[in-house]
Amino acid sequence: MSLIKSISGFRGTIGGKPNDNLTPIDIVKFASAYGTWLKSKSPGPKKVVVGRDGRMSGEMVEALVEQSLLALGIDVIHLGLSTTPTVEMAVVFEGADGGIILTASHNPKEWNALKLLNEKGEFVSGAEGKIILTLAANEDFNYASVDAMGKLIANETSLEKHIKAIVEYPLVDIAAIKAANFSVVVDAINSSGAFTVPALLNAIGVKNIKVLNSAMTGNFAHNPEPLKEHLTELCATVVNQKAHLGIAVDPDVDRLCFVSEDGALFGEEYTLVAVADYILQNNKGATVSNLSSTRALRDVTEKYGCQYFASAVGEVNVVTMMKNQQAVIGGEGNGGIIVPDLHYGRDALIGIALFLTHLAKSKMTTSALRASYPSYFMSKKKMDLDGNISLDKIFATLESKFEQYAINRVDGFKIDFDNKWVHLRSSNTEPIIRIYTEAPSQVEADQLADEIIAIIGTIK
DSSP states (O other): EEEEEETEEEEEEEESSSSSSSOOHHHHHHHHHHHHHHHHHHSOOOOEEEEEETTTTTTHHHHOOOHHHTTTTTTEEEEEEEEHHHHHHHHHHTTSEEEEEEOTTTTTTTEEEEEOOOTTSSSSOOHHHHHHHHHHTOOOOOOOOOOOOOEEOOOOOHHHHHHHHHSTTTTTHHHHHHHOOOOOOOOEESHHHHHHHHHHHHHTOEEEEEEEEEEOOOSSSSSSOOOGGGGGHHHHHHTTTOOOOEEEOOSSOOOEEEEEESBBBHHHHHHHHHHHHHHHHHHHOOOOEESSSHHHHHHHHTTTTTTTTEOOSHHHHHHHHHHHHOEEEETTTTTEOTTTTSSSSSOHHHHHHHHHHHHEEETTOHHHHHHHHHOEEEEEEEEOOOTTTTTHHHHHHHHHTTTSSEEEOSHHHHHHEESSSEOOOOOOSSEEEEEEEESHHHHHHHHHOOOOOOHHTOOO
């Protein structure tokens, strides 16, 4: 069974049987549930922005979603191939009532998903998501008569508006970027990054650009999650081309990873750290990331006399914390950058512009900039959960053993030691517990994870 229904949207593999996979029947049902919820919020006409990444099932899913909304009497602003942050911003640009992004993010090519936005271009809340799930389960829809069907409205300006907003963002220094004369290699992973990243780079003054995996077939050249083991071609090409850096994005261009001139990964966790460093140099304020993100962000934040806050895992939780703390920058350790005075969504395009500004002004190489930050290493492990032992018992045992350290139970269970941490979370989809650790060396991070696993193994 590869269909995941959550409060933030619907994700599954294409093909198979309805209600087991993301089939045409499921797509129509979920789009209809979203449209019905939207209509119930207030009277009057409604319009929704729809955009997709470049994956193979995109056109099929797009057609089903758009036609379902039209059948409900909702106008659809059709973006076609786009990015997650562009769709989010287009909701605001077009004064729409909501948006749907068709992307399974970093998942392999057989996956697709409907990600649901509110009128602010932000992901729907947990409470709203539960209402939509109920509507879908009950198939409680009332389609419009033939005279009241919605209109399909083509839109070809949203990316242009998105890039214009980035170019005009006060901390993006195009003169500095042009003067640096950067040579850049981009891994576009056969999706929307193939046209959006070069468009952004050209707009901010980067002319020497080589794009890998540029055919937007959705038949991904490698696993699309921007991790070290998937980016060997990018790393090698940066060295062979003697480029200043490499850029990798995921298929919907909301996650961002850099490669240094020596072919080493800058580190997905350090994308946010570097951008936050630049933001805080110019605009003091709070920063936010989730509990599983690197401690380096806290270190950099405190260097500027500012305060760091950790949220529960999940973009909607990061955004909520950012709003509560009036943060000037936030995001997630997976390469997600959220610049709140542009919009409250992960955005690789603004991340690229701010990173290149920072790199240009620093006068450093990419590897030297990375070396300027505190160095931490992560371990990510998991173990099967014994059905006879509750999470509460596991957490109580660990709390008793490590009571002298700071403990956070906002999302799972986290222990902050003097120079390392461990975060435990149960999986929503399988009977396992995920154990993330971070320490000053890989050996220490692995040892801490193994120590926690051993303690859990003794619980009866």
